[in-house]
Amino acid sequence: MTSKLKLTLACGDYEIIRPLKEGAVSPDGIELNILTGSDSATRHWRFLRGQYDVAECSGSSYLVARDRDMPFRALPVFLHRRFRHGFVFINTGKGIEKPSDLIGRKVGVKFYQVSAILWLRGILEEHYGVPHKSIEWFAELDEDIAFDPPADLKLQRLEDSKSVEKMLADGELDALLHPDIIEPIVNKDPKVGRLFPNYKAEEVRYYQKTDIFPIMHFMGLKRELVEQHPWVVANLYQAFEQSKAMAMKRIRNPRIIPLAWYQEAWDEQEALLGPDPWEYGLTPRNRKNLETMVGYSHAQGLISRNIPLDELFLDVSQGRKRGTFRA
Template identity: 60%
Template sequence: MSKNLHLTLACGDYEIIRPLREGLVKADGIDLTFVTNMDSTTRHWRFLRNREFDVAEVSASGYIAAKAAGQDLEAIPVFLHRRFRHGFIFTNTASGIRTPKDLIGRKVGVKSYIVTATLWLRGILEEHYGVPHQSIDWYSQLDEDVDISLPAGVKLSKIDDGKSIEDMLVEGEIDALLHPDIIKPIQARDPRVGRLFNDHEAEEVAYFKRTGIFPIMHVTALKREIVERHPWVAINLYKAFDASRRMAMQRMQNPRIVPLAWYREAWEEQEAILGKDPWVYGLDAQNRTNIETLARYSFEQGLSRRMMKAEDLFLPLDEGRGRGDASRY
């Protein structure tokens, strides 16, 4: 019988966790039960509200707000989901919105206000395009993952139960929508809906070249009681996630495993723009800038009560100079 610590892990079913899930990589001293059959929004709510899992991939925005409020959770710098977001600003084509500043004074929907994708977009629109978040009338569909009390000057309304924020965009009840997913009207090529940035990839590449940020969407959080009882868990989990990622990325270099005609060309294009390892974990200079930019947006927009630094958000993983796996022989 195994005497390992048993933990439940809720996360997306990603290629980068496949070696860990299939047992090709093991977390030393830990047996993991994977829970992957739910959408991100549900997983975030169930962990941030109810702590239903021992470890969970959660919204970075929700985690920052919860941590700033003193909630009983911790995180390791394992970032299972990143995504550029310029292509997720959708407009009603009859609204006359052609440039970012055309959003000022308009009705703009969000899935929920605290969603990481929309926090990034509000921050980017304000910092890089001159669109203050207070200049927009916001409309949200879902309850928030974490209780928030927005500052005076922010206009946020909850739409009626049963209404769809995507349908409201199609019908012109709102002028634009910031959303974490490719919305159904775009997938259906509905002519009533378009994107703010027609060439959003060019905007994203320019943003990365300017900032070095490939936006972090999710962090890997743990119940604080797990860490208090078993302080060694954080480092061992981090090492397992990182080994799984590195194994998966090695496998993904083979174009035969992906049914895309120009997959290898896309891989090489990513490498040329973002560098050799854009999915790296840990708190190197780029990841620190990334997460602290999001934390700054959270504080500036009133989602978190205090400005959070990387050290405030993540457990220490230091094993001492000259120690760790590299020193084994």
């Protein structure tokens, strides 16, 4: 029997990769060892140090890696997207009532490079008139890839004993941009709130204005893998497409999810975002999404130029009207 190419894939434990993980979908000629145990920050850091063949990777950090010609490439597969207006947290005693109140304030981040924070800085600047250089930034963790901040960027790295969540609750920070729902919000700490209390309505307005459902993560590959086995690119991409199609068909069944109004939520999402908000590939909508992300990265001093998308992502086409997976 012909042996398959053995690859290690690290990613989040998403429904849209369940068919791949469980073996219902298998990329042609490839045997995947799929790891889903790491948190995002750890997985991204380890991939960018060569520990996985293929991995879901921070979009922001991948842009920095490609700007420096590090040995990685990416498929236009986007396992994680998220609207971010609900992830701007404030200390409720600091008189912050609107976005412009953040100007001149002390604002924490887990680390500066993370995709969620890249998007939030860009959105606050472009849509709410809050220049990212008008804020004093405090970062808790080291970056996925070390970088030299622009001379006029106010960015401090906190000592290991400090936590940005605790600093926000204690009033040492005025606000916090974070990729996750923070503990003070979960615990309903009255000292901590959201900049946008009705964040869903704000996110809907943002989407209606921009047609952007922000992409957070790309699917990274080692460059040597692509060079040695170029056929892997299309085969992996097709498998991710098949897995997503199979998963979306499964979870269309409202009995799958234990939520009383799941069908209504699904219908609401489809009416606003369309039938496939998680679409892969360099479609027109995804191009706008990604070009916005690249533009924010360049404007914020993380990358040295606006990198063209066709340079950032591998070509997954198999010729006109060939190799198209039909759900």
